Amino acid sequence: MPYLKQNGVKIYYEVHGTGPVLLLSHGFAATSQMWQPQIEALSRSHTLILWDMRGHGQSDSPDAPGLYSEALCIDDMQALLDTAGADQAIIGGLSLGGYLSLGFYRCHPERCRALLLFDTGPGYRSDTARSGWNRFAERQAEKYLKRGLAALSGSDEVSQAQHQSANGLALAARGILTQQTAQVIDSLPAIEVPTLLLVGAQDEPYLAATEYMHRKISGSQKVILENAGHASNLHQPDAFNRAVLTFLESAASSTRPGGPGETGTRRV
Helix, strand or coil, X not given: CCEEEECCEEEEEEEECCCCEEEEEXXXXXXXXHHHHXXXXXXXXXXXXXXXXXXXXXXXXXXXXHHCCHHHHHHHHHHHHHHCCCCCEEEEEECHHHHHHHHHHHHCHHHEEEEEEECCCCCCCCHHHHHHHHHHHHHHHHHHHHHHHHHXXXXXXXXXXXXXXXXXXXXXXXXXXXXXXXXXXHCHHHCCCCEEEEEECCCHHHHHHHHHHHHHCCCCEEEEECCCCCCHHHHCHHHHHHHHHHHHHHHHCCXXXXXXXXXXXXXX
């Protein structure tokens, strides 16, 4: 099994296929296994890199709270690209993985060829709203500390996940899931690469966030996936894969800085 060592923390990753590099990041309390329905389809034309965030899956779960943060995860993502020898890559993810993808672009725009943002949001400009989110993250941490891995539940990508440490998930909730600033949401208008925004039609908490990002990111494409909830890649894998591959094909041939082709909303 391949591991990357960062700050003394082993980060598990997988590489599938050949072609332009595509890095996908999972949601909180999920693992790289959530992308199983995408591996065959996406690796035919891309070098697909999947990984487990620190505190998740087969990656290390250190006991030190200071080893969990948004910034460290972004460093992990950059190190994965370095390991693959990729100066640039398509960066994408679902939920927390999508938020980290936006954070990665904010820090390293020169390394992004395109963005794939699935069932995610850009964070909060309001201190009050951000505090509400952070209280939710703290409840997640307490849940895992009190009930252990038996607390795994919720959307499908979480309930099927296998982890080594409930304490790792609790520390990840406090250090990675929480948000400290409005830097990510404020950075949306500066995005200048082709961007796909995909959300499940039944993922009600993220429909408004997806529309907001669509308005703020010039040239972005928005896709609403019918009969899908938060784990849209698992609920409708064939339609999900088609939407992603169609976008990637369009993005590869696009000369438009803000994004390729049609910029409206499609329902599939």
